[in-house]
Amino acid sequence: MTYVPAPGYQPTYNPTLPYNKPIPGGLSVGMSIYIQGVASEHMKRFSVNFMVGQGSGSDIAFHFNPRFDGWDKVVFNAQQGGQWGKEEKIRSMPFHKGTPFELVFMVMAEHYKVVVNGNPFYEFGHRIPLQMVTHLQVDGDLELQSINFIGGQPAPSHTPMVTPAYPGPGGSYQPPLSSLPTMEGPPTFNPPVPFVGRLQGGLTARKTIIIKGYVPPTGKSFTINFKVGSTGDLALHINPRMDEGAVVRNSCLNGSWGSEDRKLSYNPFGCGQFFDLSVRCGLDRFKVFANGQHLFDFSHRLSSFQKVDMLEIQGDVTLSYVQI
Template sequence: MTFVAPPGYQPVYNPTIPYVGPIYGGLREGSSIYIQGSIPEDISRFRINLLCGQSESSDIALHFNPRFDGWDKVVFNTRQNNSWDSEDKIRRMPFSKGERFELVILITSEGYQIKVNGNDFHMFEHRLPVERVAGIMIDGDVSVQNINVIGVRQLIVGGMGGGMGGGYPGGNMGGGHPGGNMGGGYPGGNMGGGYPGGNMGGGYPGGNMGTGFPGSTLPGMGGQPVYNPPVPYQGMISGGLFPKRTIIIRGMLPYGSSRMAVNFVVSRNNDIAFHLNPRIRDGLVVRNSLIGGMWGNEERELNFNPFVEGQYFDMSIRCGNQRFKVFVNGQNLFDFSHRMHSFNEIDKLEIDGDVQISYIHF
């Protein structure tokens, strides 16, 4: 059984290039577009266009065009009424031939802040209203593993606020999710778009991010994504867990990995309500709980095992009234029934082991 994305959020896995697709709900200040992919050795150029419509002939609010032509540069521009405006040429190249990349396009009040592999690259000032953006096009010499739009404008559909972002896999989409090493701080701000607040902390410069937990030195996790946290990782869960709350964890298992663990913890007594323990060399994914100092019965049954050395994963853990539902790469991996009645007391996330984490988001 799968569940679909709320309005305004739908990650795209392994799209065919050239790709043209909608951005349901459009963009707003505080939205971000997160693209992971790789550059072939024989690249000439590729481009990413933010379209004021859903066809290639639409006006273009942002034209992002890396060119490997001996005079490596990245060209920025806009197009209105089929006429190109003046080019911004940045004579630096943030991409490397034959290498993976992570690109974040953050929409600010000034323009589009471009980050590549965690490093600020360029701010392209708005020339067209960002509210007009309705689609994205990618073509040229590039391979894309994932397109993820976070913090879209609020939609009201059947009385429910949409544009929540952050993590409902849309059906059986499969496909590995390249992680990579984002590095660098992530500029915060008031994300809006249906995100609850929260104190992110942890070295990530923020804006209007709420209060977090008094007396705690751990970063709190609210609506802001956390990029490239160190492992072992500990973070407070702002607001605790409640039905339908979902966490997204993206990362990769380097070659030589033995095991990793994800723990949902009650901080007041250090009970582990849910222990998720992929044992890579044994081909197992063990689930358990540690309550009152005693481990419970292990659960090991699996339909498939996505945790493999050298592979990326995109994991979604959804809390329900009776159980956790765990999806990896868009497919339901297993369910884990609650073993403590007060699962809403869970207030801390821990990640440990032989794993690189690129992204955490509630």
């Protein structure tokens, strides 16, 4: 079975280090790069470089460099013509040894916005035109789980979101409820839970929904529902139960629950873990992938699956990205 990513969503799972590969379509305003991984127990430093070219002597438009050296800090810089520029740094360390993290670089018109575990961390002004950046390089004392390029190659019907909705320092972002019914295509960053999104025109075959999130260390359960708004029917109910170590799938039609599916070859939903879920609607079933691996199929019990027009997510989960 083939994993087909959503338009404008280019994932790589379990990449090896050092990572040094082209950025799909090149860097552009509105693009976001998600890096999920685990900081090494013996971490001293790691780096993320936005490169102008792939070679060792290439210019570095943005060098992001956390250092555990007794004076824990994160260093930011750029390198042109073999010379480092003026160093910027923060004496604050958002990464913890042996702990999973999610690092996001959001490409803005004037700067790179760095977000760590959902919290805005730093803004680094462009010193080299972002259009010149061709490669991403990652290396150091960490284990990579995934690198996702989002928004770089949207399909013609999808409009890239130029100003992503991350909360500013000291504030939290709450999307206006009036925007929910028309949300279609453009991703939503860091949406609050409970989350409600509307699938304009209903669920269509070959449509893919992307959900990236984090299960808190004390999380017990959360649900993802593909719902018919007019009747309340649930065509697909996904219920990870961390306290049971289970992922329950079911449907609820005409007020009656069907038979549960529980069998899985692996469970990607662990306390304190990030996940990347892709739900693809086929003609006869939902095909669900987690972290790039096939997780389960769920045959359609609601034959008129096109009536599904709502996505609901609630419970013990933090969302970092949803694309409907």
